[in-house]
Every structure is written in structure tokens, then in C-alpha cells.
Amino acid sequence: GIQVEQSPPDLILQEGANSTLRCNFSDSVNNLQWFHQNPWGQLINLFYIPSGTKQNGRLSATTVATERYSLLYISSSQTTDSGVYFCAVGSGGYNKLIFGAGTRLAVHP
């Protein structure tokens, strides 16, 4: 099956710093989503981005489908950005998602 790798596994930042999270996938996909899992376990949808570039406030994402990777950019990080960021991909029908291992982000004041 399709493999999803995220890097780095852990990231520690000072408030105000910028960061880039990476997601590599092993095969063609027709769905790619980025999520933030908050401390209570809820998955927050950040981006639906099977290709192209999107921005939402301090966050932006780019997926280069032909090269099988996606990047999530966080600018001017805040302590509330802390948590785990997951990339998940889907291929074929039914929309089921395969998750990467996640990047655990800690933003310190």
C-alpha cells in the first residue's frame, strides 16, 4: 500500500519563529489533507490540497503531486500552534485516508 513519511518527527520552536513540515508519499494520490490534532484529540482540518498551493492566515501549504510531496508552512508561530500535525493521503475511491506518523510541534513562549 501507499507509504506516507513525515519530517521532522519532532520540532521545538520559540514563539514567532517560522517552520516547514514535509510529507512524502510513495504513489499517486487524489486526496491529501493536513490536520492539527489538538490536546483533546480532535483533528482540525487545515488544508485539503491534492495539488497546488493554498494559504489560510499564518498557514500555507503546497503539494507537488508529480514529485510526491507536500509542505506545510507555519509562520510567526504561537503557543497555540503546539500539537501534532498529520498529513494524510488517499488514492482510488471511497476517500479513505492513510496517515503519516505526524510531526509533534512544541512552541515555547
Next chain:
Amino acid sequence: GAVVSQHPSRVICKSGTSVKIECRSLDFQATTMFWYRQFPKQSLMLMATSNEGSKATYEQGVEKDKFLINHASLTLSTLTVTSAHPEDSSFYICSASPGPEQFFGPGTRLTVL
């Protein structure tokens, strides 16, 4: 975005009992829903695809007789953990979608004593 709910949010049960978890799509209809399991400090693992009006499709290694799935309507799927044991303790999350983007419920934390 679309809203998915789960009930209960937390359940503690004794070993050997069965537990039912509900997943509802609140503002859309879903012919397909998905069930995931997440152990502490790990990623989400897909357990099964729930299909309205037909049998669920289970991922390799998931015991279909232990994790019973019923997709009774276009807005409700249930996961029943039968004869639960401590190793079934985990965070169970469902997802559904009105289109290609998946939306997730808040999860159910199951603790089996």
C-alpha cells in the same frame, strides 16, 4: 466545514463487556464512513470502511467479529467493540465526508479495566 459527532466521548468498562460507539454526520448524508484507532503517541490507523446498507470492509489484521460495524442510515454508523479486553483500550475516531475532503469526529476514549 461539515460536522461529525461521536458518542460517547469517554467510556470505561470492565473486561468482557461490549461497548457501542456512535458516529453521526450532522449536516450531510454519508454513504461511507471510516473508523480509525489511535494508540497513545501514535498515528491514526484505519480499521474499516462503513458502507450504508451493506457490509463493512475491514483492513488487514482487524478482527471483524470483534469490531462490529453497522451503518444503519445515511447519517449514522456504529462501532461495537465486543468482549472488550484491556488491549482494546484506545482512542477511536470516525470520519465522513460530503465530498472528497474528510471530516473527523471528536473521538471516543475507551478504557477497559
